[in-house]
């Protein structure tokens with residue numbers, strides 16, 4: 123993670139986070155560990171909990187706690203009660219800055235610990251779902267401090283969501299099942315940046331890709347990108363593998379399970395485990411559920427068909443694989459580190475609400491990443507600069 127490393131080296135010299143306590147609710151992975159070390163190098167005291175019950179890499183959590191004396195609350199496979207106890211432990215520490223991946227930390231701070239929320243200077247949000255939740259909180263007048271929507275930086279979602287989720291989702295499905303993708307029909311529900319990445323990579327692996335969408339513009343884009351587009355009620359009978367990545371609830375439901383092929387594989391790569399209606403599937407299977415492999419639950423329906431659910435419907439790229447590779451998290455977490463520095467140096471200047479990542483940070487991350495990759499680009503000539511800033515030259 124060369125961009126994050128360069129930032130960490132500068133942080134170690136300049137200590138922009140000196141004296142600040144950071145409460146972070148993130149997937150506890152090796153990449154997150156690098157981010158936590160960069161923040162500590164900048165002078166921060168770090169309190170970290172998981173942002174998903176299945177995404178923690180236990181060796182990483184132990185390493186940060188034992189070797190770096192950080193406060194870490196995360197264990198892979200924790201149940202919901204323990205997941206929330208861990209968030210509450212971070213809240214109880216009284217963070218000055220928050221980092222969220224899905225907005226659970228800010229939700230608990232706001233609803234259960236308004237006094238702790240009152241002393242937060244600001245926070246960041248990593249993911250699309252979290253930004254959507256934050257905008258709803260803002261609309262309802264509940265947001266008490268400024269939050270920078272890291273997800274919306276170009277150097278985040280154009281790369282992390284598209285290439286990171288695209289690759290790691292297929293990686294998770296393959297690690298969980300060892301299925302051959304070539305020749306299969308893969309149904310991708312949702313054509314946001316994550317869905318685009320998954321569809322593109324699935325096609326590259328030789329799959330026939332069907333996209334389902336509710337947004338006419340995104341659906342049209344999928345058609346012109348060369349995919350078949352149809353409602354899930356039609357796609358359900360055709361797919362061999364289904365991947366939900368909409369950020370919404372109840373995307374695969376009883377009426378879809380009712381017509382799926384026997385042996386269908388169903389996985390989710392959206393933030394929460396609500397996209398696949400597992401209670402409906404459990405009702406249809408009447409308790410006939412086997413675990414043929416780790417991360418695979420095989421539901422046998424009354425008519426003898428089986429449906430294989432991966433990773434309990436949780437983010438399959440983090441449950442069964444290792445999440446996005448470091449090369450792409452480098453940019454996401456560089457944005458995170460620089461956004462926190464921005465909040466620390468502009469404390470009191472930003473009003474409560476959702477804020478964009480400053481453009482200068484986005485551009486700096488791109489410049490540093492290109493430099494790390496050894497890629498040089500052109501500069502505008504003086505004549506070109508003049509041309510772009512004038513209106514007088516036409517046909």
Ligand code: ADE
Pocket residue numbers: 148149150151152153154440444445446447448451
């Ligand atoms: N989100 C997706 N992949 C991740 C990773 N490797 N580390 C932290 N958060 C992630």
